Amino acid sequence: MPPAAEPEELIEAARAGDRGALARALSLVERGGDGAHRAGRAAHRHAGTAYTVGVTGAPGAGKSTLTSSLVAHVRATGTRLAVLAIDPSSPYTGGAILGDRVRMGQHSLDDGVYIRSMATRGHLGGLALAAPEAIRVLDAAGYPWVIVETVGVGQVEVEVAGAADTTVVVVNPGWGDAVQANKAGLMEIADVFVVNKADRDGARQTIRDLEGMLDLTTTGRWRPPVVAAVGTTGEGAAELWDAIGAHRRSIEASGGLAERRRRRNRDELDLIVTKRLRAKVASLVDPDERAAMDAAVDAGRLDPWTAADRLLGPLDA
């Protein structure tokens, strides 16, 4: 175990290329609380240039394999990049790091790529708050591209992937998969579609289904391209990277990128403020009292405005 270091020192060391310091700064962010905010603040001073790509889709769609093939392609072009694999269901243990090695072992000796799994402890807003902080740390450490891969398609994961500059939605051959993507709200956030495992039956039909849905739903100036890929062979990785680049150029030219980032800034500030306010309210009320209050509301003995008065009363005192 290395000696304890201040969060600000970790960020400085990470900027100088110390990968161990980068790992420890990201662990601080993952843990939340004061250390996370100090690391985030320190990183903020040196961040603002990284471009983020979200990769999402149902579990089993092959996102990690696809991301790994994309990393291999990008590294072959000489570009540095980082991958943040987010798995909110994982407990907070060293297992995430082991997962990295197993999943993306081929890149582990390459200094131009940094791969990190991040688990959050499931607290409300945890992932939505920790992801931008981790991205900021990777940005400050000098990675011009950060790929954020989410494991599932829960609402928060969709929000995190959808908050990227470019969002890639991965589906597999099969009609049900396109339907599930719809159901999870993925149509709305997709800037690029990938039909992964495209060597399987039904890939052409799934591409046609997606194009048909896009005919109905595309309204703006950017129509998401549908890329066929096979993560295990690397097929389609170059086309995917080209599609991401095309989307980036499009939103840089249209002002869409600046608008996305402004919205993201508002959302993040809003989350931070709301989280602190809720923590403050929660700290002012005894948990037993709160449970009794909820029971009284459910039984109709207490109306919600009076309940709110009681919860907020201490704040006005």
Next chain:
Amino acid sequence: MPPAAEPEELIEAARAGDRGALARALSLVERGGDGAHRAGRAAHRHAGTAYTVGVTGAPGAGKSTLTSSLVAHVRATGTRLAVLAIDPSSPYTGGAILGDRVRMGQHSLDDGVYIRSMATRGHLGGLALAAPEAIRVLDAAGYPWVIVETVGVGQVEVEVAGAADTTVVVVNPGWGDAVQANKAGLMEIADVFVVNKADRDGARQTIRDLEGMLDLTTTGRWRPPVVAAVGTTGEGAAELWDAIGAHRRSIEASGGLAERRRRRNRDELDLIVTKRLRAKVASLVDPDERAAMDAAVDAGRLDPWTAADRLLGPLDA
């Protein structure tokens, strides 16, 4: 203009059958603020028995016509009911009342039904807060069923319709419509589907498409039935009412209804608390200062934690 009355008096008069007093109490709720909360509190004491049915779907799906045909069927059975038609895009004017008369004129002389359009002024949380208050007022006035019809499928409208005890999702014949329903998150909230305008081409295919999606997505004990209806002729209204009744019996027996209402109580209290907290924070910060702060965050000169510190600072003082 009738003389000013206290909100509590309006609720008492509405309970005694005074429809003018009921209309004025609902206007108070619509307007928000202190009068709304006083009316809500007074209504709360006499509410808790009404069963709510949300009706949602894309604009143009024929929700109002369908609701009108449902009202005709329900009234023929002798049951009293109220309809709350929510249109957040309407400005707050008497136009809403005119809208009622035009759309549902056939019921205007029937004392057993009360129909009201409600517009909200578009402020954050306005609709989500005003709808349960209005439902409570109608509940206190003695209507055992309240149908909440939302005009569009924006996120808030979906939330409001989805917060009902039973949620009816209306689509039209055509594959794209089922896709749009998916896209808007309607599959997840539907307890009953209606294919309205079922006399048009493609109705059978749309029913098959929906059943196919339900094959893939139904996991719990209730599988949403798909009802074919023609709002303009009343066809399918009886089947729709039967489906609503079947869902009600199912969730009453399973405990699902109590669970929905507990969740709704938590959500409402949470909304009230958050709204008050935000109002408090906003009141403590000068708007020009806030705009300058946002601009500094966007330019990277200010990090979000420091911005949150400044916004929340006065609260700790």
